[in-house]
Amino acid sequence: MHKILLIQGANMVHLGKRQPEFYGTTTAAQLDAMLMEHARDKGYQLEIFYTNVEGEAINRIYAALDEGFDGLVMNPAGFNYAGHALADCVRSAELPYVEVHMSNVEARGIPCVVAKAATGVVYGLGTYSYILGLEGMLNLLKTRKATP
Numbered sequence: 171m172h173k174i175l176l177i178q179g180a181n182m183v184h185l186g187k188r189q190p191e192f193y194g195t196t197t198a199a200q201l202d203a204m205l206m207e208h209a210r211d212k213g214y215q216l217e218i219f220y221t222n223v224e225g226e227a228i229n230r231i232y233a234a235l236d237e238g239f240d241g242l243v244m245n246p247a248g249f250n251y252a253g254h255a256l257a258d259c260v261r262s263a264e265l266p267y268v269e270v271h272m273s274n275v276e277a278r279g280i281p282c283v284v285a286k287a288a289t290g291v292v293y294g295l296g297t298y299s300y301i302l303g304l305e306g307m308l309n310l311l312k313t314r315k316a317t318p
Contacts, residue, residue: 171213171214171215172214172215172240172241172308172311173214173215173217173237173238173239173240173241174209174214174215174216174217174239174240174241174242174243174304174307174308175217175219175230175231175234175239175241175242175243176205176216176217176218176219176243176244176300176304177219177220177221177227177230177231177242177243177244177245177246178198178218178219178220178221178244178245178247179221179222179224179227179244179245179246179247179248179249179250179253180221180222180223180224180246180247180248180249181222181247181248182198182220182245182247183198183220183222184198185197185198185201186198186200192272192273192278193272193273193296194272194296194297196296196297198220201297201300202218204297204300204301205218205300205301205304206218208301208304209304212304212308214308216304217239222248224249224253224255224256225255227244227246227249227256227259228255228256228259231259231260231263231265232259232263234263234265235263235265239265240265240266240311241265241266241267241268241307241310241311242260242263242265242266242267242268243267243268243269243270243300243303243304243307244260244267244268244269244270244284245269245270245271245272245300246269246282246283246284247271249283249284250275250280250281250282250283250284250285251280251281251283252283253283253284254283256283256284257283257284257286257287258287260284260287260288261287266289266307266310266311266314267287267288267289268288268289268290268291268292268303268304268306268307268310269282269284269285269288269290269291269292269293269303270291270292270293270299270300270302270303271291271292271293271294271299272293272294272295272296272297272299272300273293273294274293274294275293275294276293276294277294289310290303290306290310292306
């Protein structure tokens with residue numbers, strides 16, 4: 171069974187409460203429930219970690235290596251602008267990494283510093299961006315396992 175870590179970056183804990191014009195009204199708890207159901211249905215282990223502190227995200231990624239996680243999916247959110255240390259961590263962790271964003275960050279002119287370390291990026295599809303990101307990660311892990 172694959173183990174995937176999903177990190178929710180700065181401000182994501184306030185989903186459903188902040189800027190519904192960009193992020194909708196789905197709360198963090200509702201999103202978590204939807205994603206855990208996806209994990210159950212698809213047969214993988216998912217851990218969801220929220221933090222507003224970039225250093226905590228970095229520490230969690232390094233701990234995930236020791237815990238045998240297979241992949242990282244992350245919405246760096248507020249870390250997008252200056253998350254160079256987080257991007258360096260993602261590169262050095264050498265886990266497959268898929269970045270997700272609920273809004274169209276390109277159209278909004280938001281620089282995505284961490285995305286430069288990503289294998290793939292999904293954005294602009296609301297909560298469905300997470301489903302596509304997780305499906306993409308599962309595909310990467312399947313492909314990786316099949317390649318000698």
